[in-house]
Amino acid sequence: MMNNAIETRGLRIYRGRTTVIDGLDLTVPGGAIVGLLGPSGSGKTTLMRAVVGVQILAGGSVNVFGQSAGSASLRHRVGYMTQRASIYDDLSVRQNLRYFARVQGAPRSDVERVIDRTDLSGQADRLARSLSGGQASRVSLAAAMLGSPDLLVLDEPTVGLDPVLRGDLWAIFRRLAEEGTTLLVSSHVMDEATRCDRLLLMREGDLIADTTPEQLLTTTGADTAEDAFLRIIETDDAGPNHSIGGRGGRRASRSGRLSPTRLLAVGKGRVQRKKGPQ
Amino acid sequence: MTPMRTLATAGRVLLQIRNDPRTIALLLVVPSLLIGLVAWIFDETEVFATIGPAMLALFPFIVMFLVTSISTLRERRSGTLERLLSMPLGRGDFILGYTLAFGILAVVQTAVAVAYATLVCGLEIEGSVWMLFVVAIADALLGTSLGLLASAFARTEFQVVQFMPALVFPQILLGGIFLPRDQLPEVLETIGDWLPLSHAIDALTAVASGDEDSSYILLRILFIGWWILAAIIIGSLTLRRRTQ
Numbered sequence: 325m326m327n328n329a330i331e332t333r334g335l336r337i338y339r340g341r342t343t344v345i346d347g348l349d350l351t352v353p354g355g356a357i358v359g360l361l362g363p364s365g366s367g368k369t370t371l372m373r374a375v376v377g378v379q380i381l382a383g384g385s386v387n388v389f390g391q392s393a394g395s396a397s398l399r400h401r402v403g404y405m406t407q408r409a410s411i412y413d414d415l416s417v418r419q420n421l422r423y424f425a426r427v428q429g430a431p432r433s434d435v436e437r438v439i440d441r442t443d444l445s446g447q448a449d450r451l452a453r454s455l456s457g458g459q460a461s462r463v464s465l466a467a468a469m470l471g472s473p474d475l476l477v478l479d480e481p482t483v484g485l486d487p488v489l490r491g492d493l494w495a496i497f498r499r500l501a502e503e504g505t506t507l508l509v510s511s512h513v514m515d516e517a518t519r520c521d522r523l524l525l526m527r528e529g530d531l532i533a534d535t536t537p538e539q540l541l542t543t544t545g546a547d548t549a550e551d552a553f554l555r556i557i558e559t560d561d562a563g564p565n566h567s568i569g570g571r572g573g574r575r576a577s578r579s580g581r582l583s584p585t586r587l588l589a590v591g592k593g594r595v596q597r598k599k600g601p602q
Numbered sequence: 603m604t605p606m607r608t609l610a611t612a613g614r615v616l617l618q619i620r621n622d623p624r625t626i627a628l629l630l631v632v633p634s635l636l637i638g639l640v641a642w643i644f645d646e647t648e649v650f651a652t653i654g655p656a657m658l659a660l661f662p663f664i665v666m667f668l669v670t671s672i673s674t675l676r677e678r679r680s681g682t683l684e685r686l687l688s689m690p691l692g693r694g695d696f697i698l699g700y701t702l703a704f705g706i707l708a709v710v711q712t713a714v715a716v717a718y719a720t721l722v723c724g725l726e727i728e729g730s731v732w733m734l735f736v737v738a739i740a741d742a743l744l745g746t747s748l749g750l751l752a753s754a755f756a757r758t759e760f761q762v763v764q765f766m767p768a769l770v771f772p773q774i775l776l777g778g779i780f781l782p783r784d785q786l787p788e789v790l791e792t793i794g795d796w797l798p799l800s801h802a803i804d805a806l807t808a809v810a811s812g813d814e815d816s817s818y819i820l821l822r823i824l825f826i827g828w829w830i831l832a833a834i835i836i837g838s839l840t841l842r843r844r845t846q
Contacts, residue, residue, distance in 0.1 A: 339846050340793070376688040380844045394844065399690040410681035413619045423617075426610035427691045451621065 329354040329475050329506040330375055330393075331360040334384035337370050337529075344370045345529040347384070352508060352522075354389075354474075357501045359520030360510040361553070367529035368510040369407060372477050375508065376404040388475060400429065403468035407479045409460040410467075411451040414415035417444055417463050420452055421470065430471035442496065458489040466498070478509045481515065486575065494519045525553060532560050603692035611691070611699025615673070616706065625782035629669075629711055633661040634718035641723035654725040655810035656779045658715055658734070659802040662708040662742035664770055669706060670749030671762045678753065687843045697838055701746050708742025709735060728812025733819055737805045738824045744798050754840030773799035798829040 330352035337345040344367045352358050360368050373379035374386050378392015386393035388402060411420045421435045439448050442462040452460060461481060468476055478497075482490040494516070497507050501521070509520065516539045517523050525533040533540065533556055537549070546552035619625055637657055644650045677683040686696065712735060719725040727734060748769060756762035776786065776794035783794045794800050805822040808814040 378684055378688050378844055380846050394688075396690070399688065402688070404685060404688040406681040406684055408681045410685045412614070412618060412682060413680075414621045415614070416621075419614075419617055419621075423610055424685075424689070427686060427689050427695075429690060442657040459725055 327354050328352060329389060330508065331387045332371075332374070332384065333387075335374065335381065335386060336383035337367075337374060337379060338382045339370065343529065345374075346516055348529070348531060350524065350531060350534075352506070352524075354506045355501065355504050356521035357507045357509060357519070358495055358522045358524060359517055360508060360524050360526060361514060361517055361549075362510075362512065364512055366526040368512075368526055369479055370529075371405075371526070372479050372508065372510060375475075376477050378404075397564070400471060401474045403470070403473035403476045404475070405461075405464050405468040405478045405481055407483070411452050411460065411463050414451065416449050416451055417455070417466075418448045421466055424467040425470045428471040434470050434472075441469065441499075442466040443492070455546045458485045459549045461485070462493070465493070469500070473505070475506045475508070478507060480510050480512070482511060482513065490516070514553050515548065517549035517553075525556060527557060527560070534557055557594060558596075582594035603694040603698075607691055608698045608702065611695055612702040612706075615700055615703035618673075619703075619707065628744040629665060630714045633657075633665075633711060633715040634722075636661075637715060637719050637725075638723060641719075645838070650723065650725065651810075652807065653779060654719055654723070655727075656777070656803045656808040658712065658719065658738065659741055659799065659806045660774065661715060661808065662712055662738050663745040663799060663802065664707060664709065664766070666704045666745030667749040667770060668745075668763075668766060669707075670683035670746045671753045671756070671765060672702060672710045672749075672759060674700065674750055674753040675756055675759060675762050683841075685846075687841075693838050693841045693843070696841065697750060697834055700750065701743055701834070704746045705739050705743055708739055711742075717841065723812070727810050729809040729819075730816070733816065734806065734809045736823060737802060737819070740823050740830070741799075741802045743830050744802070744826055744833070747830045747837060750837040751833050751840065754837065770799075773797045776800065777803045779803060780840070798826045803823045 328351050330350065332348050332350040332449070335345055335348040336343070340375065348371070350371075360371065362368055370379060373386060374381060375393055376386075377386075377398065388398055391398055394522060412423075413572065415423070419441065421430070421438060425432065425435050431548055439445055442465055444462055444466060447455060452463060455463065465478065465481060468478065482493055486491070497509060498519075501507055509516075511517075517540065520537060523533065523535050523537060523540055524531055525535075535543070540552045541547070542556045544552040546555055619629075619705075637654065640653060640657060643648045644653070674683075677686075683696075687693075716727075716731070716734060716738075720727055752765040752769060753762055756765060776783070776790055776797055777800040778794065783791050783800065786794060801822040805819045805826075808819055808822075
């Protein structure tokens with residue numbers, strides 16, 4: 325049990341009047357890079373907010389390292405990188421990190437360590453406002469790395485970056501995982517799936533597959549992760565019996581959310597698109 | 603809540619302002635320019651002697667209200683507040699950090715404004731200059747705490763700026779600058795008597811004229827203090843670690 329970094333049981337989350345997540349059971353093993361993939365609006369950010377303990381839950385539980393998510397002792401062990409850079413524009417890189425280090429209770433030397441690890445030495449004294457998007461998100465990552473947390477929750481860290489920068493970031497993630505950190509990384513770029521140790525595919529607030537990159541490709545028979553994702557969605561829409569992945573079968577319990585006519589319409593759209601001259 | 607994190611937050615807020623020299627210049631120069639303008643308008647009359655102290659009460663309040671409401675709104679919108687609340691930062695660290703930083707800023711701003719009003723514009727302060735600073739700091743903290751509260755009820759910068767006239771102008775109108783409060787219609791006089799800025803204006807006028815003893819002034823500062831406390835408590839309730 326204690327080997328699991330994150331466990332959710334019957335998690336339910338509403339945002340406003342809409343149900344974002346409805347009865348999610350999830351287990352994330354420790355010491356690995358776990359990719360949380362799915363289209364935008366599938367509930368990835370909401371789930372991550374629940375894991376770091378800043379999201380109001382409507383029901384169920386989220387445990388991180390065996391403790392309730394968001395409890396005071398976990399705030400030292402969990403690093404969170406939000407989707408936007410979440411740093412102070414009018415402070416330099418070093419000033420930003422010094423402040424976050426003091427809040428985190430990390431030693432001062434940690435600032436230079438994370439600057440070095442995220443390759444920001446050349447920009448350390450520049451105002452965050454003047455950084456490029458890629459540099460700003462590396463500062464945000466550096467801030468999350470302060471105090472060497474056991475779990476890093478990274479919300480779309482590579483969004484909008486060119487392939488080289490994305491490769492650099494994934495190299496940093498890999499090194500952190502090798503040092504024993506658990507990383508929960510969300511992305512809507514399916515190609516990034518192959519860089520993870522485990523994959524959680526989300527759609528409309530539900531987990532539609534809990535698998536590994538190799539397993540994903542072999543079970544679906546697809547060539548690319550993106551193609552595999554599309555195939556899973558199709559089987560998922562077709563009915564619970566065809567689901568792929570350990571947990572897909574539970575969708576039957578909440579099929580009431582999609583009316584039969586809507587399901588039919590979605591299915592028709594797919595068929596037509598497949599036959600079209602693409 | 604820890605002193606280390608409160609001080610770190612205050613230091614960070616001051617550092618942000620230090621990185622923005624134009625804001626510093628505006629903060630320090632604008633009050634003096636306006637005081638100079640009023641002194642010039644009422645040249646060769648006795649009016650500046652009564653309005654001058656009240657103006658010293660207005661600036662820290664208005665400026666700190668605006669600066670705090672906009673900077674905390676920015677924290678809410680940019681995601682930095684969400685990051686901080688997922689870290690071991692207490693809500694009190696955040697609020698007291700801001701209060702401390704803007705309190706210090708208010709002292710500097712008031713020092714410049716008072717020096718200009720007395721040395722250049724010829725405003726006479728009969729009472730204790732120290733007391734004047736205490737009132738100005740209380741005023742600034744009032745602006746900070748109300749600004750913090752206002753930012754919780756605004757989604758955008760446009761909205762938060764509208765809170766300034768909504769929360770600040772009535773206090774100026776009913777505070778006794780335009781017409782002494784005892785000459786206002788009875789209902790407005792009662793409302794004016796309960797507004798914090800009225801007491802700040804009373805206290806500064808008393809300091810300038812030297813007519814009242816220090817217990818009169820302290821009572822007024824105490825009244826402002828209750829408002830600050832109430833605004834901070836309500837403001838900290840709006841600062842939720844968990845949100846929808």
